[in-house]
Amino acid sequence: xxxxxxxxxxxxxxxxxxxxxxxxxxxxxxxxxxxxxxxxxxxxxxxxxxxxxxxxxxxxxxxxxxxxxxxxxxxxxxxxxxxxxxxxxxxxxxxxxxxxxxxxxxxxxxxxxxxxxxxxxxxxxxxxxxxxxxxxxxxxxxxxxxxxxxxxxxxxxxxxxxxxxxxxxxxxxx
Numbered sequence: 729x730x731x732x733x734x735x736x737x738x739x740x741x742x743x744x745x746x747x748x749x750x751x752x753x754x755x756x757x758x759x760x761x762x763x764x765x766x767x768x769x770x771x772x773x774x775x776x777x778x779x780x781x782x783x784x785x786x787x788x789x790x791x792x793x794x795x796x797x798x799x800x801x802x803x804x805x806x807x808x809x810x811x812x813x814x815x816x817x818x819x820x821x822x823x824x825x826x827x828x829x830x831x832x833x834x835x836x837x838x839x840x841x842x843x844x845x846x847x848x849x850x851x852x853x854x855x856x857x858x859x860x861x862x863x864x865x866x867x868x869x870x871x872x873x874x875x876x877x878x879x880x881x882x883x884x885x886x887x888x889x890x891x892x893x894x895x896x897x898x899x900x901x902x
Contacts (some may be wrong), residue, residue, distance in 0.1 A: 827868055
C-alpha cells in the first residue's frame with residue numbers, strides 16, 4: 729500500500745488493510761500528504777440491494793421519524809478448528825484478527841452507507857469472544873454498542889451459535 733502511494737498510484741486493497749494501529753497511522757499520514765490519491769479497502773456497497781436502498785431513503789427523508797436504534801445481528805455456525813487453517817490465519821499477529829477484522833469492516837461500511845450522514849459515532853463499547861480459537865488469540869465473534877452523535881444507538885453483533893447462519897437488521901425510529 730505504501731509503495732503504491734509513494735509511486736502516486738490509487739490503492740484498492742483487500743483486507744487486512746493493515747495489522748495494527750501504527751500501520752493505520754502511517755497510511756493515514758501518507759494519505760494526508762497526497763489527498764488526490766484514493767485509498768480504499770473492501771466495500772460492502774454491493775449489499776445495497778433494493779430493500780437497503782429503500783431503508784436508506786426512509787431514514788434520510790425522515791420516514792421513520794428520528795432514528796432511535798439499529799440492531800444488526802449476524803449468527804454464524806461454529807468455526808472450523810484453527811489447525812485446519814493456513815498457518816498465517818492461525819495467529820492474530822499475521823492474520824490481523826479474526827471475525828472482527830474479517831466481517832466487522834463490511835458491517836461498518838454497510839452501516840455507513842445505510843445511515844449516511846447520521847453514521848457519526850461518538851462512543852463505542854465493544855468486546856470480542858473466542859470459540860475454541862484461544863490459542864491463536866483470534867476472535868470468533870464480537871459485539872459492539874455504538875452511540876451516535878444524534879443520540880441513536882447501534883447494537884452490532886457477530887456471534888457463533890449452533891444452527892443455520894442468519895442475518896437480521898432492525899431499525900427503530902420515532
